[in-house]
Amino acid sequence: xxxxxxxxxxxxxLTLATPSLAAEGERxxxxxxxxDTWCYxxxxxxxxxxxxxxxxxxxxxxxSAGGIPVGLLGDDGQVYMVLKIEGDDASASGDTQLxxxxxxxxxxxxxYKRDGLNYLVVEKVVTDHGITNHNHEDYGVVPGFAIPKPKx
Amino acid sequence: xxxxFLALLFCLASPLAAQDFSEGSEAKTWNLYAEVPARFxxxxxxxxxxxxxxxxxxxxxxxxxxxxLRSADGVLVYPNKNSQPAFTGxxxxxxxFCGQDVEVDGLMIEDPDLAxxxxxxxxxxxxxxxxxxxxxxxxxxxxxxxxxxxxxxxxWFRRDPRVSAYIAESGYTGLGEEAxxxxxKELFE
Numbered sequence: 418x419x420x421x422x423x424x425x426x427x428x429x430x431l432t433l434a435t436p437s438l439a440a441e442g443e444r445x446x447x448x449x450x451x452x453d454t455w456c457y458x459x460x461x462x463x464x465x466x467x468x469x470x471x472x473x474x475x476x477x478x479x480x481s482a483g484g485i486p487v488g489l490l491g492d493d494g495q496v497y498m499v500l501k502i503e504g505d506d507a508s509a510s511g512d513t514q515l516x517x518x519x520x521x522x523x524x525x526x527x528x529y530k531r532d533g534l535n536y537l538v539v540e541k542v543v544t545d546h547g548i549t550n551h552n553h554e555d556y557g558v559v560p561g562f563a564i565p566k567p568k569x
Numbered sequence: 570x571x572x573x574f575l576a577l578l579f580c581l582a583s584p585l586a587a588q589d590f591s592e593g594s595e596a597k598t599w600n601l602y603a604e605v606p607a608r609f610x611x612x613x614x615x616x617x618x619x620x621x622x623x624x625x626x627x628x629x630x631x632x633x634x635x636x637x638l639r640s641a642d643g644v645l646v647y648p649n650k651n652s653q654p655a656f657t658g659x660x661x662x663x664x665x666f667c668g669q670d671v672e673v674d675g676l677m678i679e680d681p682d683l684a685x686x687x688x689x690x691x692x693x694x695x696x697x698x699x700x701x702x703x704x705x706x707x708x709x710x711x712x713x714x715x716x717x718x719x720x721x722x723x724x725w726f727r728r729d730p731r732v733s734a735y736i737a738e739s740g741y742t743g744l745g746e747e748a749x750x751x752x753x754k755e756l757f758e
Contacts, residue, residue, distance in 0.1 A: 454649055457683065460683075471748070474742050474743040484659075485657070496683075500616060506633055507632040507633070508616075508633050509631065509632060509658060509660035515735075518735075529621065531645050532645050532686065533687055534647060548742075551744070557755070558756065564741045
């Protein structure tokens with residue numbers, strides 16, 4: 418017996434209304450900069466161009482050490498929330514994430530999407546390109562107090 | 570009959586992002602461009618576990634980021650920030666509530682220009698059924714307990730051993746002494 422339109426609609430309604438329990442992963446390779454997501458998303462320190470790179474490096478370390486989620490700002494302009502790097506699942510103040518603050522990396526791993534955000538499990542840092550965004554030449558230091566005034 | 574089903578379909582499938590979670594919120598403003606007060610009920614979950622099915626005991630014992638699986642619509646909210654203006658995240662605040670049903674109050678960040686969605690600053694938490702709120706501000710005390718050797722004046726981030734070691738090694742810009750010196754000269758001389 419073929420399902421009638423009522424059954425199909427009910428099934429569709431159920432599918433749309435049920436929150437997904439686990440997202441489907443997709444193998445990806447993404448190049449981008451390791452950033453602190455709060456400063457980027459909230460704008461608390463300024464615009465998105467100023468809260469990345471060398472201008473924001475010290476703050477990025479503070480935030481990473483402080484347990485603020487780390488993201489990979491891809492060349493495509495998307496932010497990928499990093500949940501794990503090469504087996505290290507310490508996404509809250511972990512050593513691996515801290516060591517890569519402001520670094521441009523090429524990451525190979527699994528991408529998951531849920532409720533408007535991208536989540537990335539990095540299986541391998543294919544290349545660590547180092548800190549390549551020298552935007553302190555444009556923005557100085559962000560926030561301004563990140564570098565303390567030298568003692569006379 | 571068909572109209573009723575279409576109405577039901579619409580109600581069930583409509584994104585509940587349109588829901589207003591600001592009702593009853595007592596969240597304090599941070600004067601952020603895209604902040605919206607948001608108070609809601611949720612389950613505290615290990616995000617990596619929820620996303621991938623990799624689920625250690627006790628939400629990863631503090632290593633992992635924790636999320637809020639909102640009861641009203643099943644949306645996974647990502648708490649990026651606790652209530653302290655001190656470069657501090659939310660996982661430490663949520664860890665005691667791992668797996669529990671809670672109510673939270675704070676600020677939601679929704680900025681389409683930056684693709685910020687379901688990003689949250691949590692200001693207070695309470696277990697469902699409890700009268701008492703817990704302020705989401707214990708990160709710095711937790712850090713002080715873990716780093717008795719770093720006791721001293723000034724904020725934690727000036728004294729953090731790992732951050733201090735990186736600054737000693739590669740400077741405030743991460744590019745080394747020479748780049749730092751030029752910037753410091755420009756900033757302060």
